[in-house]
Amino acid sequence: MLFSARLGQTLFCSTLLKRIQVDGMHYLPSFKSTPLLWKAKKTLCSGAALPDLSSNHRNIMSLDNDRIRPIQANNAFVAPSASVIGAVDLAEKVAVWYGSVLRADFAEIIISGFSVIEDNCVLTVVPPKRSGELKPINIGSWVVIESHSILQSCTIESRTRIGAHSIIEPGAYIDMDCVILPHSVVVAHQTIPSGEVWGGNPAKFIRKVDPDQVEDTIQQAENMFYFTRQHIVEFFPKGFAYIEKERLTQPSRLE
Numbered sequence: 576m577l578f579s580a581r582l583g584q585t586l587f588c589s590t591l592l593k594r595i596q597v598d599g600m601h602y603l604p605s606f607k608s609t610p611l612l613w614k615a616k617k618t619l620c621s622g623a624a625l626p627d628l629s630s631n632h633r634n635i636m637s638l639d640n641d642r643i644r645p646i647q648a649n650n651a652f653v654a655p656s657a658s659v660i661g662a663v664d665l666a667e668k669v670a671v672w673y674g675s676v677l678r679a680d681f682a683e684i685i686i687s688g689f690s691v692i693e694d695n696c697v698l699t700v701v702p703p704k705r706s707g708e709l710k711p712i713n714i715g716s717w718v719v720i721e722s723h724s725i726l727q728s729c730t731i732e733s734r735t736r737i738g739a740h741s742i743i744e745p746g747a748y749i750d751m752d753c754v755i756l757p758h759s760v761v762v763a764h765q766t767i768p769s770g771e772v773w774g775g776n777p778a779k780f781i782r783k784v785d786p787d788q789v790e791d792t793i794q795q796a797e798n799m800f801y802f803t804r805q806h807i808v809e810f811f812p813k814g815f816a817y818i819e820k821e822r823l824t825q826p827s828r829l830e
Contacts (some may be wrong), residue, residue: 634659638680645679655693666690668800672722680727682709685728690718691799693739701728701745703765710745721757729761732769736792752789756781 617724631829634653637644647653654673661679666688671677674695677684682700689821692698698720701710715733720726724737728745731737735749738757746764749755753767756774767773772781772788773795 632656632658634658638662643680652800652807653805658744666716670800670803672696672799679712682711684712686714687716687718687733688795689716689793690714691796691801692720693722693724693799695722696720696724696726699727699728715751717793719792719796721797734789734792736788736795738774752784754784754788754792774786 576746582736583733587640614781632655634655634657635645635647636658641671643661645659645661645663645665647659647663647665648667648669650667651669651671653659653671654675658678659671660677662683662725663677663679664683664685665671666679666686668689669686669691670717671692675697677692677698679700681702684698684700686692698712700712703709703797710728712728713730715731715735717734718731719736720731721737721739722742723740724742725790726737726743727748729747730745731743731749732753734753735750735753735755737743737755738751738759740758741755742760743749743755744761744763747761747765747767748765749761749768752770755761755767756771758776759774759778761767763775765778767778770784771781772784774781803827
């Protein structure tokens, strides 16, 4: 009985598609021209399917049978779509925003308090050479890594801002109170002294940092962490917003 129903459904669907190809201006139905027919085609041909609510993604992931595991402070924020993998140490009030990847499989990634990794950044450590020397990533406090930046086995001291879409190559050292302008490339083993603005590809010295810029970096780092409170509450097991909506849609007991 089920086979007959499926066969009839398939024949009807193929007839419907042929009719669309002959009568319509286009050979295939489109969302704009024939939305109802397209919906019917999807329903009748493919059958109803429940949406897949599960996901194999883990924003915190250990390596080597759980022997290499991230360390996350209780009040550090890691967005659900971010990936913190391996020997990553997130201090208090660190924020790792959506889509960012921190992969520490060969050496550590250490991020100190109040530092912010904005959206879609990639932080990786390079494999050790024959000497066996490990090359970690060390990031100080109140550091802002703006979106779409790439960092590899480098050191960034406190109160420094890395502009969006920048690349920091392995072995680079950026001292305190620096500003790297957006779309800059700090080449491998480059040392940038404290309190300087660098930019370009390759990055070069532009001028000294204004005191206001350092304060702006600190304020930006703290503000970005406080913004995480609005996001953390939504990613409890069912989020307060979901619970509130469910409560409002239920019939009142007084009715």
